[in-house]
Amino acid sequence: MSGERESSNMQNRDWTELVEMLAEAAAAPLARNDLGPLARMHTWCDEIRRNAGQQDQPWNELLGALRALLERVILGEAPDPDSCLEYVPAAAQMLQTGAAGEKIEPDDLIARMEAALVNMVEDADGVGVGAGDEPSETNAVGTTPAADEPVSNAITAMTALVNAGVSRADLGGLAQIHTCCEKIVGATSAEGDERTTGLYGVAGALLDLVSGLILDEVADTRTGFALVPRASTLLADVHNGVTTEVTEVIDQVRDVIRGAVLTPPAESEPVLAPPVPEPMAATPPPAVAPTPEPVVSESRPTATVEVAPFVSQPLKIDLDDRENLQGFVDEAREHLDTIEASLLQVEEHPTDADKINELFRPFHTIKGIAGFLNLRDINCLTHEAETILDMGRKGTMTITPGIIDLIFAAIDILKSQVNAVAAYMAEPTGEYCLQPPCAEMVVRLRRVAAGEAPEAGNRVAPAAVPVADVKAAASTPAAQTASTIAAPVAEAAKAGTKDTDQLSIRVDTRKLDALVDTVGELVIAQTMVNMNSSVDQDETLRRNVTQVTKIVRDVQEASMAMRMLPIGGTFQKMKRLVRDVSRKAGKTVELIVSGEDTEIDKNVIQKIADPLVHMVRNAVDHGIEAPERRQEIGKPPTGYVYLDAHHEGDNVVIEIRDDGAGLDPRKLIAKGVERGMIGADEQLSDKDAYGLIMAPGFSTAAKVTDISGRGVGMDVVKRNIEGLRGKIDIDSELGKGSVFRIILPLTLAIIDGMIVRVGDERFVMPTILIEQSLRPTPSQITTVQQRGEMLQVRGQLCPLVQIGQLFDIGPRIDPCDALVMVVQSGAQKMGIVVDELIGQQQIVIKSLGEQFKAINGVSGAAILGDGRVGLIMEPVGVLALHKSRRVETGLAWVRRSIAASEEAAETAARELADLAGELSEGLLPRDKDQQTVEPNAAEIEATSSL
Amino acid sequence: MATVLEKTQTRNDTDAERAKYLTFQLAGEEYGIEILKIREIIGLMDITAVPQMPHYVRGVVNLRGKVIPVVDLRTKFGMESAEYTEQTCIIVVDVGQLTGIIVDTVQEVLDIKSDQVDPPPPLGAGVDTSFVSGMGKVGENVKILLDIDQVLDMSELSAVAGEAATDAAGTEF
Numbered sequence A: 001m002s003g004e005r006e007s008s009n010m011q012n013r014d015w016t017e018l019v020e021m022l023a024e025a026a027a028a029p030l031a032r033n034d035l036g037p038l039a040r041m042h043t044w045c046d047e048i049r050r051n052a053g054q055q056d057q058p059w060n061e062l063l064g065a066l067r068a069l070l071e072r073v074i075l076g077e078a079p080d081p082d083s084c085l086e087y088v089p090a091a092a093q094m095l096q097t098g099a100a101g102e103k104i105e106p107d108d109l110i111a112r113m114e115a116a117l118v119n120m121v122e123d124a125d126g127v128g129v130g131a132g133d134e135p136s137e138t139n140a141v142g143t144t145p146a147a148d149e150p151v152s153n154a155i156t157a158m159t160a161l162v163n164a165g166v167s168r169a170d171l172g173g174l175a176q177i178h179t180c181c182e183k184i185v186g187a188t189s190a191e192g193d194e195r196t197t198g199l200y201g202v203a204g205a206l207l208d209l210v211s212g213l214i215l216d217e218v219a220d221t222r223t224g225f226a227l228v229p230r231a232s233t234l235l236a237d238v239h240n241g242v243t244t245e246v247t248e249v250i251d252q253v254r255d256v257i258r259g260a261v262l263t264p265p266a267e268s269e270p271v272l273a274p275p276v277p278e279p280m281a282a283t284p285p286p287a288v289a290p291t292p293e294p295v296v297s298e299s300r301p302t303a304t305v306e307v308a309p310f311v312s313q314p315l316k317i318d319l320d321d322r323e324n325l326q327g328f329v330d331e332a333r334e335h336l337d338t339i340e341a342s343l344l345q346v347e348e349h350p351t352d353a354d355k356i357n358e359l360f361r362p363f364h365t366i367k368g369i370a371g372f373l374n375l376r377d378i379n380c381l382t383h384e385a386e387t388i389l390d391m392g393r394k395g396t397m398t399i400t401p402g403i404i405d406l407i408f409a410a411i412d413i414l415k416s417q418v419n420a421v422a423a424y425m426a427e428p429t430g431e432y433c434l435q436p437p438c439a440e441m442v443v444r445l446r447r448v449a450a451g452e453a454p455e456a457g458n459r460v461a462p463a464a465v466p467v468a469d470v471k472a473a474a475s476t477p478a479a480q481t482a483s484t485i486a487a488p489v490a491e492a493a494k495a496g497t498k499d500t501d502q503l504s505i506r507v508d509t510r511k512l513d514a515l516v517d518t519v520g521e522l523v524i525a526q527t528m529v530n531m532n533s534s535v536d537q538d539e540t541l542r543r544n545v546t547q548v549t550k551i552v553r554d555v556q557e558a559s560m561a562m563r564m565l566p567i568g569g570t571f572q573k574m575k576r577l578v579r580d581v582s583r584k585a586g587k588t589v590e591l592i593v594s595g596e597d598t599e600i601d602k603n604v605i606q607k608i609a610d611p612l613v614h615m616v617r618n619a620v621d622h623g624i625e626a627p628e629r630r631q632e633i634g635k636p637p638t639g640y641v642y643l644d645a646h647h648e649g650d651n652v653v654i655e656i657r658d659d660g661a662g663l664d665p666r667k668l669i670a671k672g673v674e675r676g677m678i679g680a681d682e683q684l685s686d687k688d689a690y691g692l693i694m695a696p697g698f699s700t701a702a703k704v705t706d707i708s709g710r711g712v713g714m715d716v717v718k719r720n721i722e723g724l725r726g727k728i729d730i731d732s733e734l735g736k737g738s739v740f741r742i743i744l745p746l747t748l749a750i751i752d753g754m755i756v757r758v759g760d761e762r763f764v765m766p767t768i769l770i771e772q773s774l775r776p777t778p779s780q781i782t783t784v785q786q787r788g789e790m791l792q793v794r795g796q797l798c799p800l801v802q803i804g805q806l807f808d809i810g811p812r813i814d815p816c817d818a819l820v821m822v823v824q825s826g827a828q829k830m831g832i833v834v835d836e837l838i839g840q841q842q843i844v845i846k847s848l849g850e851q852f853k854a855i856n857g858v859s860g861a862a863i864l865g866d867g868r869v870g871l872i873m874e875p876v877g878v879l880a881l882h883k884s885r886r887v888e889t890g891l892a893w894v895r896r897s898i899a900a901s902e903e904a905a906e907t908a909a910r911e912l913a914d915l916a917g918e919l920s921e922g923l924l925p926r927d928k929d930q931q932t933v934e935p936n937a938a939e940i941e942a943t944s945s946l
Numbered sequence B: 001m002a003t004v005l006e007k008t009q010t011r012n013d014t015d016a017e018r019a020k021y022l023t024f025q026l027a028g029e030e031y032g033i034e035i036l037k038i039r040e041i042i043g044l045m046d047i048t049a050v051p052q053m054p055h056y057v058r059g060v061v062n063l064r065g066k067v068i069p070v071v072d073l074r075t076k077f078g079m080e081s082a083e084y085t086e087q088t089c090i091i092v093v094d095v096g097q098l099t100g101i102i103v104d105t106v107q108e109v110l111d112i113k114s115d116q117v118d119p120p121p122p123l124g125a126g127v128d129t130s131f132v133s134g135m136g137k138v139g140e141n142v143k144i145l146l147d148i149d150q151v152l153d154m155s156e157l158s159a160v161a162g163e164a165a166t167d168a169a170g171t172e173f
Helices: A002-012 A015-027 A035-052 A057-074 A081-085 A087-099 A107-117 A146-163 A171-187 A194-214 A221-239 A247-258 A319-348 A353-372 A376-394 A401-426 A439-449 A467-484 A488-503 A509-531 A539-562 A568-585 A602-623 A627-632 A665-674 A686-694 A714-723 A875-919 A926-945 B002-014 B154-170
Strands: A564-566 A589-594 A599-601 A639-648 A651-658 A727-733 A737-745 A750-758 A761-766 A770-774 A781-784 A788-793 A796-802 A819-825 A828-834 A836-846 A858-863 A869-873 B018-026 B029-034 B038-043 B057-063 B066-072 B089-094 B098-103 B105-113 B132-138 B141-146
Touching: A015 A035, A015 A087, A035 A057, A035 A087, A057 A081, A057 A087, A057 A107, A081 A087, A081 A107, A087 A107, A146 A171, A146 A221, A171 A194, A171 A221, A194 A221, A194 A247, A221 A247, A319 A353, A319 A401, A319 A568, A353 A376, A376 A401, A376 A439, A401 A439, A509 A539, A509 A836, A539 A564, A564 A568, A564 A602, A568 A589, A568 A602, A568 A639, A599 A602, A602 A639, A602 A651, A602 A714, A602 A737, A665 A686, A686 A714, A686 A727, A714 A727, A750 A819, A750 A828, A761 A836, A788 A819, A788 A828, A796 A875, A819 A836, A819 A875, A828 A875, A836 A869, A869 B057, B018 B089, B018 B098, B018 B141, B029 B105, B057 B098, B089 B105, B105 B132, B105 B141
Parallel strands: A589 A639, A761 A869, A796 A828, B029 B141, B066 B098
Antiparallel strands: A564 A599, A639 A651, A651 A737, A727 A737, A750 A761, A750 A836, A770 A819, A781 A788, A788 A796, A819 A828, A836 A858, A858 A869, B018 B029, B018 B105, B038 B089, B057 B066, B089 B098, B132 B141
């Protein structure tokens, strides 16, 4: 802040004064995390250069070098910022000397600074020796030989850090220890005298341990943390020549890194906490322990590769952390989807390091956050998978199909683990979160990482691998991981938000729904204003209202767009599905996806996933022929399934196309007849025949395999899609393949609707369903047996529906005096007779609630311009209702005839009785006659009630 | 309104002995509904008829953007239906979902102690007492306390509509 304010006055300030300030600032301790002073110094450098005019060449060069160095450090581009900063005081002081008019020789220092920036710094000579008069503290520690200086510095710094205490919470401290270790490792080597190799070994082990601790990859953190001060002390001892015995500690550190649970080192360390209970030991898990038997996954067969066992511990979820956890669940699911996608790519290009790298990243992110949130199982599982991938990436392991399968299996477990966390958050039952068991998988992954063939699974014992090799192999991944992470802390902490921060934010869907609802209200209110008659009378008002209308529409579109997601994620899942199904079916099928970016309402995406799974599975399972068959008929052995999404007007079309056998309409019809769904003599178009596969009942018993058998659950698919106000269209060519087109509205919440009046009521018909509206001439109307009215439109006959009568709200309307809307209802067209078309309007769809769910012909309600509720017509239901009514009308006619015949019978009986009475008194008692008639009547009644 | 009711709710929860009831009239008889169930009282408004519903479901109304069903309690109880007047009200109750009930007049909110409430007397065949939770004696008067969830048990409704649906579906082919 103050720096900024100063800079405005700076123009007038003497540059020498600035140099003084610079030197003063540089003399104070500098830290790369404290950007304020660095930024100020950088600004001063600029100012000085601008105001100083022509100074001598070396001085200018030094100023430039200092400025560049500061800039790189500020931007985080310096390879080792701390050592870079060590040059700053020297440079500033030299500048000051130069400014005072003395001769300076900065070349050496400049070279050093430049070297530091390209990480070529040779620490051998210590820091900033050139000028000899720097106030640098680091130089003061100079009791050991020059070559040891960085080492002793680092060890001193580390000892100080360790004495201050290390804990999981203090990631900064850990990171600094990490840096110290790096320095020591950098300054020593694996070759040389015992002291050097000892330092190198211990520091290397400690480096791995610390990075493991930072990333929460160390299973037994207590022992891990206890080992840090131990190793640190040992380093100091070795450095001071007190001891050379390092192997014990190194081994212990390595063991901890590998995940083994150790007994504490013999000598009692003050920090050392009691060890985590041995898994096999008696301590029983809590009664509600999620994994029923936290025993090491299995008793290892004799000859399998020996790896550290894994024990899943009861997972206690801190519900206060709900937000983070929810974020994790959402993100993990996304990442798992990404992983699946990348894994499929890796499967195709198993040696492509880039592809493996892509796969590696989401694993790493999940691992990081899971560790952060103490989700140990997930953390370990991802870690082990990552280890294998890392080896693949480095080329130390070939990614075989077996490994891919194993990782797929691991992903499945991860998914269920993530789901378990989500379920627990939704409904916390018991003290611990129930976790699907993963110990076996972790151990399997560890074995594979240690060199066991993945196919060996956990049963078959492969040739034994020498234990030493395994040890080495097991420890390398950790080492590799450690060396690949430049800024582990930052990554672990930021991984959660990094990707999403820049491009998107997460919003609770309920908030979005609330927004959409409110915007819906706004649209309704706006419509009410529009309909107010005073708007037309006032020109200014009208203009303003028009303006508001436009804005409201924009707001509405924007709020709708917020709910839109690309369908790619759903498509991605299909790839995995195709892979699995085709394998199971022994076919080679390739899924080709296009239009992944097509955006659809989130609700629609969720609901379309299941039907899509069904249809894609059907396409692979039943559509595509077996490879041999394909070759027989001259097709390439690999079958193709195409999945495409695109917009068509206000609809989204999802297309599932295959190049398989196609549907045989004749067989479908034959089966329809066999199932009694159609009459034997009924003439069906091919399209109608395809439609049969979506009829309920056609599928359930579809064991007959001579038909492509696509019926499995297609009625459910159809129902789901109709539930989304969408429709499905099938096209097929025998022997060439089939196309299933799902046509969906863009959103579930708002539709364009035509408001129509029927009697006193108003209804809404979704505009997309209306083919045309017309006032028919009497010649276009045909009645069938006085019962069914038919309308002839463009040479097609379609039933006319008296919606008023159907909904019991009005009398029959003469279609020739009114209007007929021709609408599409499923595969059929029909005409709906209405009194009047009122107009088209954007309709916010309101649910009618549970109790009205089963109503036929009405899909929901809308609030109309005047605030009243209008029902939204649903053509398929209307037609079904119409047909049932027609049957009812038929029944009524039968009833009427029965009633007439009853009446006739009664009259006849009465007449008979009269006659009988006339003929002979008492011979034929009257009621006996009645009795003979009555059973008949009862019979008739029985029939009529059918 | 809602917040006031919520406050009442919390107070009532701690005092089980005493409950507040909203009383209203229906064809001269006095009824009460526990106030916890009641969301608000609105005047009569335009009702949109919904087809295939039992006759006592008058239809749906727009309650500030929400579409809620409205039941005519007179019809539901098999009473003679009456002309709607100025006094006719819709009481919006929360029975899992908001539902309006049409009553003749809304009277008052009464405190009725549990010892003032008798179990519903057996009224003989023909009178369904399953949705009467008790008879509240307030001074000289007796209020019929309704178990409104039972009254508006919508599973019955769905069943009716469901039947219509199966009818329709069954005859499709």
